[in-house]
Amino acid sequence: MEIQNRELHRITSTAIIHKDGKYLIVRRALSKKAFPGKWTVPGGGLEVDDYINLPKTAPGFPQWYFAIEKSLIREIKEEVGLESGKPRYLCDLTFIRLDGVPAVVLSYFCKWKSGEVKLNDENIDYKWVTAKEAKNYDLIEGISDEIEMVDKILNGADQNNLKFNIS
Numbered sequence: 001m002e003i004q005n006r007e008l009h010r011i012t013s014t015a016i017i018h019k020d021g022k023y024l025i026v027r028r029a030l031s032k033k034a035f036p037g038k039w040t041v042p043g044g045g046l047e048v049d050d051y052i053n054l055p056k057t058a059p060g061f062p063q064w065y066f067a068i069e070k071s072l073i074r075e076i077k078e079e080v081g082l083e084s085g086k087p088r089y090l091c092d093l094t095f096i097r098l099d100g101v102p103a104v105v106l107s108y109f110c111k112w113k114s115g116e117v118k119l120n121d122e123n124i125d126y127k128w129v130t131a132k133e134a135k136n137y138d139l140i141e142g143i144s145d146e147i148e149m150v151d152k153i154l155n156g157a158d159q160n161n162l163k164f165n166i167s
Helices: 065-080 143-154
Strands: 011-021 023-030 043-045 089-097 102-114 121-129
Touching: 011 065, 011 143, 023 065, 023 143, 043 065, 065 102, 065 121, 089 143, 102 143
Parallel strands: 011 102
Antiparallel strands: 011 023, 011 043, 023 121, 089 102
C-alpha cells in the first residue's frame, strides 16, 4: 500500500456515549465507502471550521485548544442529535486508509446529557446496548473492546491499568 503523504493525517474522533449502564451504537449507511452497514459509535473528522473562527488561545499566534473535543461534540449533535457531557480521552488508533491516507482516531467516552436519538443520513439504525450485548453486533473491529474498557472504567477500574486487547 502506498502512503499518499507522510506528513498529513486525517484526524477523527469517536464517542462512546453512556446512559444508564448502556452504550449507544449506530449502524453505518450502506452507501458509506468505509465499513458500510457495520455498527460503530458516533464520531467524525476534524474540520478547519471547527476552530478557525474561534478566538485564538495565544495572542498573535494561530492556535486553539480543545478543537478535537469541540469537533466531537459537533459530530455527536449532527449524527445522533444528542447533547453529551465533556468527552474523556480513552485511547487512540492509527492506520493507513485504503486510499493511502494515514489516519488517526482519538477515542473518547462521555455521558449522555439530553435529547432523543435522531439519526442523520450517515447512519441507518441505532441501539442502546450493554457492553456484553455489544459483542452480538457486527461492530467495526476494536469498538466492542473500547466499550468494554469504558464499562470497566465506569465500574471503578483504574483507566491507567487497563490494557487494550482486541478480541
